[in-house]
Amino acid sequence: MRHPGGSVILGASCLAERLSHHVRLSAGEQAALDGLEEQSRSFRRGAVIISENQPPRELYVVRSGWLHSSVLLGNGSRQIMHFHFQGDILGLPLLAFADSPETITAVTDVTLCPFSRERLAAVIGEHPRIGALLLGLTVADRVSLADRLASVGRTSARARVSALLCEIFARMRRLGTPHDAAIQIPLTQEEIGDATGLTAVHVNRMMRGIVEDGLIERHNGGHVRLLDDARLAAEANFVDRTGIDTGWLPPPR
Amino acid sequence: MRHPGGSVILGASCLAERLSHHVRLSAGEQAALDGLEEQSRSFRRGAVIISENQPPRELYVVRSGWLHSSVLLGNGSRQIMHFHFQGDILGLPLLAFADSPETITAVTDVTLCPFSRERLAAVIGEHPRIGALLLGLTVADRVSLADRLASVGRTSARARVSALLCEIFARMRRLGTPHDAAIQIPLTQEEIGDATGLTAVHVNRMMRGIVEDGLIERHNGGHVRLLDDARLAAEANFVDRTGIDTGWLPPPR
DNA sequence: CGCACCTTTGAATGAGATCAAAGATGGTGG
DNA sequence: CCACCATCTTTGATCTCATTCAAAGGTGCG
Numbered sequence A, B: 001m002r003h004p005g006g007s008v009i010l011g012a013s014c015l016a017e018r019l020s021h022h023v024r025l026s027a028g029e030q031a032a033l034d035g036l037e038e039q040s041r042s043f044r045r046g047a048v049i050i051s052e053n054q055p056p057r058e059l060y061v062v063r064s065g066w067l068h069s070s071v072l073l074g075n076g077s078r079q080i081m082h083f084h085f086q087g088d089i090l091g092l093p094l095l096a097f098a099d100s101p102e103t104i105t106a107v108t109d110v111t112l113c114p115f116s117r118e119r120l121a122a123v124i125g126e127h128p129r130i131g132a133l134l135l136g137l138t139v140a141d142r143v144s145l146a147d148r149l150a151s152v153g154r155t156s157a158r159a160r161v162s163a164l165l166c167e168i169f170a171r172m173r174r175l176g177t178p179h180d181a182a183i184q185i186p187l188t189q190e191e192i193g194d195a196t197g198l199t200a201v202h203v204n205r206m207m208r209g210i211v212e213d214g215l216i217e218r219h220n221g222g223h224v225r226l227l228d229d230a231r232l233a234a235e236a237n238f239v240d241r242t243g244i245d246t247g248w249l250p251p252p253r
Numbered sequence C: 001c002g003c004a005c006c007t008t009t010g011a012a013t014g015a016g017a018t019c020a021a022a023g024a025t026g027g028t029g030g
Numbered sequence D: 001c002c003a004c005c006a007t008c009t010t011t012g013a014t015c016t017c018a019t020t021c022a023a024a025g026g027t028g029c030g
Helices: A014-019 A027-034 A117-126 A128-154 A157-174 A189-196 A200-212 A229-236 B014-019 B027-034 B117-126 B128-154 B157-174 B189-196 B200-212 B229-236
Strands: A041-043 A048-050 A058-064 A067-072 A078-084 A103-106 A110-116 A216-219 A223-226 B041-043 B048-050 B058-064 B067-072 B078-084 B103-106 B110-116 B216-219 B223-226
Touching: A014 A027, A014 A058, A014 A110, A027 A117, A027 A128, A058 A117, A067 A189, A067 B128, A078 A128, A078 A189, A078 B128, A110 A117, A117 A128, A117 B128, A128 A157, A128 A189, A128 B067, A128 B078, A128 B117, A128 B128, A157 A189, A157 A200, A157 A223, A157 A229, A189 A200, A200 A216, B014 B027, B014 B058, B014 B110, B027 B117, B027 B128, B058 B117, B067 B189, B078 B128, B078 B189, B110 B117, B117 B128, B128 B157, B128 B189, B157 B189, B157 B200, B157 B223, B157 B229, B189 B200, B200 B216
Parallel strands: none
Antiparallel strands: A041 A110, A048 A103, A058 A110, A067 A078, A067 A103, A216 A223, B041 B110, B048 B103, B058 B110, B067 B078, B067 B103, B216 B223
């Protein structure tokens, strides 16, 4: 599915834009990243971008929309690992495995910026700081997965749902959503269940409880507003780790 | 296990040895890595190497022994994220966060090779392929955590215990343990429970069931032998991902 | 307007937790 | 080398949180 009418790339690469949130890119780095990406591509909601056990050809940066990565278990159930928003890098497992261990699915209509593993290798070879920064970002991703594991493994159903809400809000705020604004969460309760290790039915009950206790507010179309941020975070054992430390990186080229 | 043709020099860097399992290091890379590490250090079993919410000063490669990384939840329970054996890199979160999100504890007596983040940065700056390889290894680590999340979130107690056993066996075999040998697993059932999101009591019941059904054999001192590898893996939904793909890396310097 | 899909609610069931206590095991010091 | 103590494993009984099954409202899209 090609973006209708060919896409407009306003000079900057999606990856460069994402990385520049963490460090100030040198001219050389900027130039190398600009040559990295192909034309951006759009997918309809529900589209499968990368399939489990298939060899993906490229990686992506999310330009817009929501996606999730998941695995399907032998018993028919599904575990959602992570939700991906604007600026997130998709397909990193391709840097370690020929076949993707996970499926990446568009939750809403999305636009992605693809780039090849080989070109990324060339960029890293020329600009080692970019490799180090990607390493840092991947480490952060791993830690966020660890947080979810702790949540799913060792907390109550209600705390798991709360933790997911906290995570979504923290990440959306980092993308610029005002602190007190409602967020439109395009997830079904089944998807929330697959992310938290619960059934859709039980997600529903927990959610209603969280609303009844005045922690969040829900409106039509999945809009959610945080009413008691601190209490929700405390219940959920949530720690915001959206910012990363880049003080150690090698000098840019 | 070592890279064909790659020789392991006694006293050489632990990190170099680990990396040389995946690629053939150039002379320059080898030299840079040899200058990386300080003297190796030993800890008694039970020792805490890195504490949650404390700023660690260095990273480590495991020379010998078992460790685990865990987080403590507000409700007093603990989630073990990962067990670490010979060759594993500890403390990677330091590449993204000033304070460690997890505690690293020695399960047995251990010997570790410490190295500083700043020196690692210098090595990556000079030898970008090492940065890319570390990126690949970290991605693999993330995928293994995702596998555990799927196991804990979406499978039965018995399947979770089976999956952990499969993982341990797969990793030990990669370190050279013969395919049919018994392995001494130095973990208490409480630790297995903290890794799988179960209580020690329930781990015990599952374990006995797995023994009764002829999938494994247990002897004194925690020795375990796999009797029906295939059936255990099938029950556990286990996929061996111990090898990583390094075909994409940039050229060495 | 009608049909999918999603949310909500209720009742019954079950997997795993909790509580309690009796064996094993192994390390330590006398 | 043995006795003792701490830690770990095993077993049983009971309880609870989340699942399962079922069906009735909502909502939005074509």
